[in-house]
Amino acid sequence: MGSKSSLRTISLSSGRFVVRPQVAHREVEGQVVILAPGDSALFTLNDSAALIWRDLVRGCEAAALAKSLQRAYGIDPVSAAKDVEGLLRDLVHRQIVARRRR
Amino acid sequence: MSADTALTFCLTGFPGAHRALATLACTTGLTRHLSIASPDPGGVEIEFCSAHVRDVRPGLIILGGWSSAYEPLVDAAKKVGAGVAVYWTSSGGQSGLAREIGKLAAVLQHRKVDHFFAAGRDLAAAITGAVHLPVTLDLRRVSVGRPPARQRARVSLFFPWREAARKNALNSLLAAAMSRERIELVLNGLTEDDDYRELLHALRVPHRELGWMSEGDYRRALSRIDIGLQPSFAETFDYVAADHLARGRPVIGSAMVPVIAEMPASVRKHLVVRNPDSAAEIAERLECLLTDRKLRIRVGEDAAIALRRKNDRDIAAASEVLASLLRHSPLRIC
Numbered sequence: 558m559g560s561k562s563s564l565r566t567i568s569l570s571s572g573r574f575v576v577r578p579q580v581a582h583r584e585v586e587g588q589v590v591i592l593a594p595g596d597s598a599l600f601t602l603n604d605s606a607a608l609i610w611r612d613l614v615r616g617c618e619a620a621a622l623a624k625s626l627q628r629a630y631g632i633d634p635v636s637a638a639k640d641v642e643g644l645l646r647d648l649v650h651r652q653i654v655a656r657r658r659r
Numbered sequence: 660m661s662a663d664t665a666l667t668f669c670l671t672g673f674p675g676a677h678r679a680l681a682t683l684a685c686t687t688g689l690t691r692h693l694s695i696a697s698p699d700p701g702g703v704e705i706e707f708c709s710a711h712v713r714d715v716r717p718g719l720i721i722l723g724g725w726s727s728a729y730e731p732l733v734d735a736a737k738k739v740g741a742g743v744a745v746y747w748t749s750s751g752g753q754s755g756l757a758r759e760i761g762k763l764a765a766v767l768q769h770r771k772v773d774h775f776f777a778a779g780r781d782l783a784a785a786i787t788g789a790v791h792l793p794v795t796l797d798l799r800r801v802s803v804g805r806p807p808a809r810q811r812a813r814v815s816l817f818f819p820w821r822e823a824a825r826k827n828a829l830n831s832l833l834a835a836a837m838s839r840e841r842i843e844l845v846l847n848g849l850t851e852d853d854d855y856r857e858l859l860h861a862l863r864v865p866h867r868e869l870g871w872m873s874e875g876d877y878r879r880a881l882s883r884i885d886i887g888l889q890p891s892f893a894e895t896f897d898y899v900a901a902d903h904l905a906r907g908r909p910v911i912g913s914a915m916v917p918v919i920a921e922m923p924a925s926v927r928k929h930l931v932v933r934n935p936d937s938a939a940e941i942a943e944r945l946e947c948l949l950t951d952r953k954l955r956i957r958v959g960e961d962a963a964i965a966l967r968r969k970n971d972r973d974i975a976a977a978s979e980v981l982a983s984l985l986r987h988s989p990l991r992i993c
Contacts, residue, residue: 581711590707597681597694599704 573618573657574645580653582614593651605630606644613654619645663985665690666715667746668708668732669723670698676723676748678898679778679794686795687978689985690721698728709735718985721746721776725762733771742984744774746792751782752893752915756825774984779895779917792980793973794896796905796966803907803963804882805956811843811865812885812949817899819871820852824892827913828855831888833938834945836862841949845884847872877902884908886948886955890935891915904966907959911944922965929958 576582579594589607592599602610608629609622617625619641627637648654667680667690677694684692693711695704705728712720712735719742722729736743745766747754754763766772767786776792777783783791806813814835818826828849835844844866850856851870859866869880887903887910894900894917900910901918912919913935920931929947932940948955 581714583707583710585703585706585710588703590703592693592707592711597684597692598696599693599707601703 571619573616574613574648574654575616575657576614576654577652582610591653593653595652605640609641609644664715664717665719665721665981665985666712666717667692667721667723668695668729670694670726670728671696672698673724673726673748675895675898676746679748679896680721680723680746682795682797683977683981685797686974687981689978689981695728698726700728700731705731708732712736712741713739717741719744719774719981724748725766733769737771742773743771744776744984745769745772746776746778747782748778748794748895749782750779750893750895750915751785753825753895754782756893776980782895790980791976793977794898795974795977796901796970798905798967798970801905803905803960805907806883806885808952809885811841813845813883814842814945815845815880815884815887815899815903816849817845817847817880817887817889819848820850820855823849823852823855827890827892827935829858830936830938830941831890832858832862832864834941835864835888837938837942838945838949839864842945843867845869845880847877847880881906881908886911886945888941888945889913889916889919890932890941892935894918901966904959904962907956907963909948909955909959909962911941911948918966918969921969922962926958926962926965929954930962 577594581592583590589602589610590599605626609626612622612625623637623641626641627634667683669677669680671677671694681692684690693708695708697704699705709731712732716739720732720736721744722732723746725745733743749757749759754760766775775786775789777786777789778792778794780791783789816831835842844864846866847869848871850859850868872880881902884903885908887900887908889897889900889910889912891897891913892915894915897916897918900912900916903910904918909930910919911930911932913932914920922930932944934940
């Protein structure tokens with residue numbers, strides 16, 4: 558509960574995020590497949606989430622992830638930022654990524 | 660993760676093996692479980708898992724049940740020098756009824772499978788070289804509760820209709836019909852079968868169909884049950900019975916249900932029917948528990964304590980089996 562409520566109050570639209578070291582991930586046949594710690598089920602990302610993921614793994618900041626999404630799908634900046642924030646929220650909640658400390 | 664750890668894999672289509680291996684990771688801390696939804700050997704999941712084996716280089720991989728979809732995992736394990744085990748969670752009788760004989764033969768003849776783990780003690784004893792790896796339960800968040808007194812006791816008959824024959828549904832319904840004035844049967848899928856639905860109406864047994872349940876719905880349903888019915892003709896363990904007993908709910912079962920048959924004699928005498936093909940005997944056991952609520956509560960609570968003790972022993976035994984193999988894994992020796 559604590560982590561959920563703190564997620565609501567912390568903005569995920571800025572800053573840099575890193576994949577946690579316990580997470581196994583790889584691209585298989587063009588699909589990003591992730592195994593989260595403490596989870597037995599694999600999950601795959603859809604095309605747009607995979608695009609964000611690749612940039613995230615390269616070390617891009619949240620703002621750059623949104624720009625990348627905006628360019629690739631021709632959507633407005635607000636929607637792109639919202640989508641990126643939603644994905645990051647989910648990935649943080651599943652303990653797949655963490656905000657990088659400055 | 661290293662040679663002293665095991666990776667376990669199971670197709671989600673094998674729910675018993677899947678739950679056993681997922682739980683083993685929690686209870687022993689010696690394994691890491693991955694579930695595989697697609698049985699496609701060339702699919703993304705199998706490919707990811709094979710690559711994961713090559714990356715992690717575990718001492719042992721354990722496969723839940725058997726499917727040819729596992730072949731790439733076996734090859735990946737062999738490439739990194741890991742041992743390969745198959746965990747067979749059906750008993751002999753259950754394997755026969757489920758027509759799993761061909762798969763069993765394939766595993767036993769497979770040249771790359773190093774270990775055959777059987778959840779059933781008797782099956783392990785019957786197969787040369789097989790090792791008994793007990794099923795374990797994660798009871799950390801399970802507590803014993805007392806259901807309120809009700810005019811009609813809620814009696815569960817929890818299994819999907821496809822399992823009805825093995826689970827002895829007909830005799831259970833006949834037994835329930837003998838006490839129909841005082842019970843409500845709670846089902847999870849039996850009425851999906853036309854014949855059983857008709858029979859329930861013909862026997863005029865009050866019932867409630869919950870259908871397929873999520874994990875949360877299942878736990879909530881269990882908390883509202885007074886007595887379970889599982890007089891099966893064949894079982895390896897019977898998770899449903901164990902889930903009831905862990906919460907202090909007595910379950911009437913046959914001697915073929917190990918989790919009930921291994922209870923102390925003082926509990927067993929109230930729960931085990933000698934002849935599961937006798938609806939009258941099932942009804943007699945049910946009647947005793949229906950008429951005496953105090954007995955019902957006491958038997959349930961005693962069963963819950965006994966189950967915890969048995970589970971502690973099973974976790975220790977399973978840990979010992981895994982640790983001994985990991986200590987002797989080829990990678991470790993090299």
